[in-house]
Amino acid sequence: MTVSPLPLAEFVVRVDNVIFSVDTDQNRLLVLLVQRQQPPFIGYWSLPGTLVRQGESLEAAAYRTLAEKIRVSNLYLEQLYTFGESDRNPTYGKRYLSVSYFALVRFADAELIVPGELPVQWFALSACPDLAFDHSKILAYGHRRLCNKLEYSPVAFDVLPEYFTLNDLYQFYSTVLGANFSDYSNFRSRLLKLGILQDTHQKVIRGAGRPATLYRFDREAFAALKDKPLVFV
Incomplete structure (x- = not known):
């Protein structure tokens, strides 16, 4: 038939x-x-x-x-x-x-x-x-994609200010991924070892804390690494 x-x-x-x-x-x-x-x-x-x-x-x-x-x-x-x-x-x-x-x-x-x-x-x-x-299904899918992108790509630097502290960066990641995604010390160590953050040698004082170093995203340094498997968090 x-x-x-x-x-x-x-x-x-x-x-x-x-x-x-x-x-x-x-x-x-x-x-x-x-x-x-x-x-x-x-x-x-x-x-x-x-x-x-x-x-x-x-x-x-x-x-x-x-x-x-x-x-x-x-x-x-x-x-x-x-x-x-x-x-x-x-x-x-x-x-x-x-x-x-x-x-x-x-x-x-x-x-x-x-x-x-x-x-x-x-x-x-x-x-x-x-x-x-x-x-709601589309939104959930989008959230999963955003979390995944943050883990291996520099998407955060497209929307952060040009100059930021490591705590600014950590706060951004923890807001998206959840407060328990990584402790600050490990996060700081991992990002600095990648060599894609440029120390501006400038400090900023916020509240009663110690002066914090301002960094900027080094796009040239990242361009040399973009074809390599990177883990940001």
Whole structure:
């Protein structure tokens, strides 16, 4: 018996962004969410996203939806994963394919844009509400990717200030990875041995503590090592 082939699927393609930031002052990993103003899932929070326009690349769509929600000068953006389950979006009976990206932005410089009445808000990852569609799944996937990237790549330096102390760097990592990821002494020793931090020979005093050395990321030193397996934490 001949089995008739299934008809070709027709997709609507959209981009959804998982936008993270690190508030080291309050030890919070944050994610940017928008509140839906129309069905389905009206009133629910969701990841910022957009339908891909004619002639527009996926990356351009990701940057566009990011620029519509936030102004920031320093960021890291990377394609995350494609989510395409047949029942992930009930809108109009169409099948929606979501190409997700994750971004990391500098919290101190990030300025939220709220067009019209659309609520846009930072949420602590530990206190996120249930999200519309499968966005909770996308968010969890993005968090795992961010943690993995921090372990072997210098993504943190894309959003840290140019000059930072080792404690600033440790606070950034511990906010994302959890306070028990490494003790400070081991973290300090490992990073300095890599040879990618340049001592500026400048000191900064914060509070009643001792003066701390300011460092900067040495991109030339890292370029010589980028093809080697590195472990940052």
